[in-house]
Amino acid sequence: MPVITSLINLKGGVGKTTITLALAHFLAIEHQRRVLVIDLDPQTNATVCLIPETEWKQRDETGRTLYQLFADQVKGTQRFDTDQAIVRNVSNVGGGVQGLDLLPSSLQLIKIQDRITQLTDFDNYQRGPIFALRKALEGFLPYYDHVLIDCPPSLGIVTLNGLAISDSYLIPVVPDILSVLGIPPILDRVEHFARATRHNIRALGIVISKMRAQTILHNEMVNRLRDDFQARRFPMVFETIVPESARIAEAADVMSPVNTLQQKYGNGGPYEALSALSQEFLAHVTR
Numbered sequence: 155m156p157v158i159t160s161l162i163n164l165k166g167g168v169g170k171t172t173i174t175l176a177l178a179h180f181l182a183i184e185h186q187r188r189v190l191v192i193d194l195d196p197q198t199n200a201t202v203c204l205i206p207e208t209e210w211k212q213r214d215e216t217g218r219t220l221y222q223l224f225a226d227q228v229k230g231t232q233r234f235d236t237d238q239a240i241v242r243n244v245s246n247v248g249g250g251v252q253g254l255d256l257l258p259s260s261l262q263l264i265k266i267q268d269r270i271t272q273l274t275d276f277d278n279y280q281r282g283p284i285f286a287l288r289k290a291l292e293g294f295l296p297y298y299d300h301v302l303i304d305c306p307p308s309l310g311i312v313t314l315n316g317l318a319i320s321d322s323y324l325i326p327v328v329p330d331i332l333s334v335l336g337i338p339p340i341l342d343r344v345e346h347f348a349r350a351t352r353h354n355i356r357a358l359g360i361v362i363s364k365m366r367a368q369t370i371l372h373n374e375m376v377n378r379l380r381d382d383f384q385a386r387r388f389p390m391v392f393e394t395i396v397p398e399s400a401r402i403a404e405a406a407d408v409m410s411p412v413n414t415l416q417q418k419y420g421n422g423g424p425y426e427a428l429s430a431l432s433q434e435f436l437a438h439v440t441r
């Protein structure tokens with residue numbers, strides 16, 4: 155079975171999607187792992203970074219995005235077909251990366267989220283639609299080495315569907331005060347959910363992203379995060395720090411074809427950091 159990791163932070167814009175996409179690319183290309191990216195965010199950022207927008211729209215209109223899975227829960231239909239919904243060998247690198255697959259999201263997840271929340275029994279998850287994703291992926295998971303789940307900046311029912319299949323989670327943070335203050339509530343809520351659903355979800359660690367090394371505040375916050383880890387208040391902080399870099403921000407552009415990860419992320423710093431991060435990630439999840 156694959157290692158299934160959610161990338162979570164209740165704060166927006168901290169690099170969840172960017173790190174999900176980077177890990178997916180490096181694991182598939184540099185480590186020959188079979189990777190499934192699940193985009194649970196209605197903003198669909200990961201989806202449109204991995205497939206052209208026209209393809210995504212076509213899929214969305216024909217029930218081949220995660221919207222259909224959740225619409226089925228509400229409507230009592232069974233239209234979602236996992237095999238049809240998974241897009242295989244995605245990305246703008248080399249015309250598509252062998253072994254890098256995507257379960258695409260949908261803008262329409264926003265409107266369905268409220269309705270599935272109404273169906274959820276928060277006192278007894280076993281009765282609610284919290285395991286819809288798990289059921290849909292049955293039989294498909296053994297094919298993959300890694301599943302990476304890009305979560306929206308919330309812990310709604312859609313995110314909980316991702317957590318329900320996760321055995322670990324990563325917390326990307328920008329080293330600023332609000333991000334650091336946001337960590338304990340995430341730890342608490344994931345732990346609470348893990349207990350309620352009776353499965354272990356390991357806090358794999360904190361990944362510092364969008365680091366400005368020349369900023370005093372950022373350096374202070376990195377030290378504080380590492381101190382909190384040493385004092386066992388926080389999970390492990392990854393050694394690798396993802397720098398703020400225009401190349402990393404631009405790498406999201408799926409329209410321009412490239413052939414290598416160096417071309418995608420830029421030679422030197424950004425590429426080296428993301429490559430190191432994926433190695434560190436693998437070392438931590440290898441059991």
Ligand SMILES: Nc1ncnc2c1ncn2[C@@H]1O[C@H](COP(=O)(O)OP(=O)(O)OP(=O)(O)O)[C@@H](O)[C@H]1O
Pocket residue numbers: 165166167168169170171172173195197199305306307363364365396397398399400402403404406
């Ligand atoms: N290392 C980086 N250097 C520069 N820009 C970055 C970096 N990482 C992410 N960004 C940019 O910051 C913005 C937010 O990043 P991203 O979308 O990955 O965050 P997120 O946590 O997924 O946000 P959301 O909560 O909205 O889903 C994007 O415009 C992205 O291109």
Ligand SMILES: [Mg+2]
Pocket residue numbers: 170171172195199304305306
């Ligand atoms: Mg995102």
